[in-house]
Amino acid sequence: MSDSNLLDDPIFAEFRSEAKELLVRVRMACRSWDSGAPVTPEALNDVLRHLHTIKGNSAMFELSNTQAAAHALETFLIPFKNSAQNLASADILHVQTEADRIDDLLENFDQVPTETPVADQAVAPSRAEPKPRSSPAAPASASSIEEMIRVPLARVNDTLNYTWEIFLLRNQLSYLVEKHHASSNEENYEFLQKWEMIDSAMRRNISELESAAMGMRMRTVSVIYDRVDKVCRSYLATSAKKVEIVRCGENVEVDKLVVDLLAEPMVHLIRNALDHGIELPEVRVASGKPEIGKVSLVTRVDGDQVEITISDDGGGIDADKVLAKARACGIDIGGIEDDPDADVLGLIFHSGLSTAETITNVSGRGVGTDAVKTAVSEMGGTVRVVSELGQGTTFVIRIPLSVSVLNALLFEANGALYATSISSVVEVCRASIDELHILEDETFFDLRGTFIPCLDIRPALAGSVDKQNEQDISLVIVARGDGFVAVRVSNVVQHVELVLKKLPPLALNHSTVSGYSILHTGQPVFVLDLDELAQLAKARRHRFPREVAHAS
Amino acid sequence: MPLSEIFEQQREIEGAQSRAGENSITMLCLDTGSSRIAIALESAREVVEHPHIVGYPIAVKPHVGLANVRGSVVPVVSLGTGECKLNTMIVLESAGKQPFALLARDVRPVILKDSNITANSRSTSPTSGVVSIDGRPIRWCSVAWLVQRLFGGNDSVSR
Incomplete structure (x- = not known):
């Protein structure tokens, strides 16, 4: 069967999808064994069964290399069937590495010569002492096994899309009812009461429907962690660096779209940490650090957001180098060096700005961190970096758990209505112009005794600035x-609450616009990135009309 | 516009077209604010008078904003250069099946009997020419030509 035929074959697509899922289960088993869980005969048999399935199905599609690799791994594990507890860390690492290789073979099946089977590689099991493990738990009873079916993602997405359309229509219907029954006679009052009940039930049911449909799309971030593990294994196999990877929160569930969009950025940040963050062992020891560097990956849920922290205890980012590089690349730094509160390290998210001393095969081309910011912004999230020279670097990514319904703030500017995600909004307030203070061409707002920068986005937006009620x-x-x-x-x-939609293909894209939505009136509204707008406004350096001399 | 009026116009156009015979084509002749052009009537999905358009927060010509056309949100563009009020929106579809709307005024149907225009105004390639309508030179064009003029030939715009 030719490779081009396989690509069009839906059964092959099904096989590949299933095989990858089985490999995920193999890796999950290895991870649990690596962290001390007992290697039970049942768990080992599960792994062998998965490999056997992959081997058999690969043969059906004449994927000799994949078949041989699965067979070799099966052969390696079979001796442990009667002595599962003797599986050592090195053996587990071998299983993980081979599972990665089978994954790569499946991914690139059309680039590998299919008719030259790889000879069985008899890899001797490790003679290292097996890791001490906890006592085996009782096997799960058959009744607790959840019944599952495979559903094409397209069907799940369709269900969600219809749910969101119903959500928008419900908003418009609600608005129409309220608008046309504004007068308060008894008949209307009774109607409105009944309408309130029905509307409340509708909202509840739509919310349940959305949760159910979204739940079908939820995946744990362990999928990303697996990719990260693979990258780390591959890097460390050819590097003199010694690194411990610490994982936490891998069972946190997020939308599949978030997993898909986040995978590359996180892999990139980990690569950067390994390549440019963590120092060589002798350098670390000389600076009083432990020989083995640490890279940690922590995921947690914080309200309606998921927070992913990637940190290392490496050399940190030199802010002075970042500024110098930004100047050399011609990036507009707009007086940032004179601003003590400026986010200098945020400049690393500019495309083309790499302060790496050398470009390696892994990273250093300066085209990765801007892609991280773009990917995160597309999901309505934020990314920031904190670093201390000589101590390490931490990236914090915050994204909404759901990338569909957006909690938003509606605001007016220059006579037009806009929306913005509430995720980065801390507070909304009305103030007097007297609470603004000018200091050296910058405007500050007195927020309960703390002066914070104040930026007027209105001049940056279309339309005339409303001069009334200044x-x-x-x-x-x-x-x-x-x-x-x-x-x-x-x-x-x-x-x-809005459903965030991507702009139509022929619409104007701008970095300040995250997308659009439909209001209850049926009117489209642009969803703006306030942070981007604020930066644009700062670059234009607009003043407020009233200047007050005030020493901070 | 009431439905009865729309049906009436449609009957009039069909009647005029059948009287004109083969090799005739009904074009929409419109003022874009910078010039008059004619596009094949069948290229237009919809003509909306006095549309409600939500302007871009940061506008860049020829992009104007978004409009909700019976539940579908379409991007609106304009070739206008002056202050003239363009009170009509023609909803078109690019070769890639992407809808967009062009702002215009003074939109009226015109029947042309020219086999060259008949063949090429429906083309998916950027084609255009000049024809005389009411004694004035008017550019006729395919939607592909418009797309190329407005979006540089790309079916998606990004900055």
Whole structure:
């Protein structure tokens, strides 16, 4: 069967998908054994069965290399069937490495000569002492096994799309009812009461439907962790560096879209940590650090957001080098060096800016961290970096658990209505113009005794700045880096739930626009990235009309 | 526009077209704000008068904003250069089946009897020419030509 035929064959697609799932289970088993869980005969038999399935199905599609690799791994594990507890760490590592190789063979089946089977590689099991393990737990009873079916992702997505359309239609219907029954006679009152009950039930059911449909798409981040593990194994196999990878929170579930979009950025950040963060053992020892470097990957849920922290105890990022490199690349740093609160390290998210001394095969081309920011922003999330020279670097990615329904703030600017994700909004306030202070061409807002930068986005937006009522101002306080920024708008309208949609293909894309949605009136509304807008506004350096001399 | 009026117009156009015979084509003649052009009527999905358009927060010509056309949100563009008010929106579809809307005014159907225009105005390639309508030179064009002029020939725009 030719490779081009296989690509069109839905049964082959099914086999490949199933095989990859089985390999995930093999790796999961290895991870649990590596962390001290007992290697029970049942668990080992499961792994052998998975490999046997892959081997048999590969033969059906004449994938000789995949078949041979699966067979070799089976042969390696069979001697442990009667002595599962003797499986040592080196043996487990071998199983993981071979599972990675089978995965690669499946992925690149059309690039590998299919008719030259790889000879059986008799790899001797390790003679190392097996790891001490806990006592085996009682086997799971058959009744606790959950019944599952495979559903094409497209069907799940269709269900979700219809749910969101119903959500939007419900909003519009609700608005129409309220608009047309505004008068308060008894008949209307009774109607509105009944409508409230039905509307409340509709909202509840739509919410349940959405949860159920979204639940079908949820995956644990362990899928990303597996990729990260693979990258680490591959890197460390050819490097003199010694690194311990610490994983936490791999069972946190997020939307499949988030997993798909996050995988590459996280792999990139880990590569950077290994390649440019962690030092060689002798360098670490000379600077008083342990020989083995540590890279940790922690995922946790914080409200309606998931937070992923990637940190290393390597050499850290030199902020001065970042500034120098930014200047050399011609990036507009707009007085950032004079601003003590400026997020200098945030410059590393600019495309082309790499402060790596050398470009390696792994990283250093400066085209990765901007892609990280882009991918995270597309999901309505944020990424920031904190680093201390000589101590290490931490990247914190925060993204909404659900990339569908967005908690948003509606606001007015220059007569137009816009929305922004509430994820980075800390506070909304109305203030007097007297609470703004000018210091050296910068405007600051007095937020309960703390002066924070204040930026007016209205001049950066289309339309004329509304000059009415300049005494009272509306501010949206946004978290940025380690501090806050007050963003001035014309008026804050209300908090809404929106379905965030991607802009149509022929629409104008701009970095300040995350997408659009439909309001209850049927009117489209742009969803803006306030952080990007604030930076744009800062670059334009607009002043407020009233200047007050005030020493900070 | 009431449905009865739409059906009436449709009957009039069909009647005029059948009287004109083969090799005739009904074009929509419109003022884009910078010039008058004619596009094949069958290329237009919809003509909306006095559309409600939500402008881009940061506008870059020829992009104007988004409009909700019976539940579908389409990007709106304009070739206009002056201050003239363009009060009509023609919804078109690119070769890649992507809808967009062109702002215009003074939109009216015109029947042309020219086999060259008949053949090429429906083309998926960027084609255009000049024809005389009411004694004035008017550019006729395919939707592909418009797409090339507005979007540089790409079916997606990114910055």
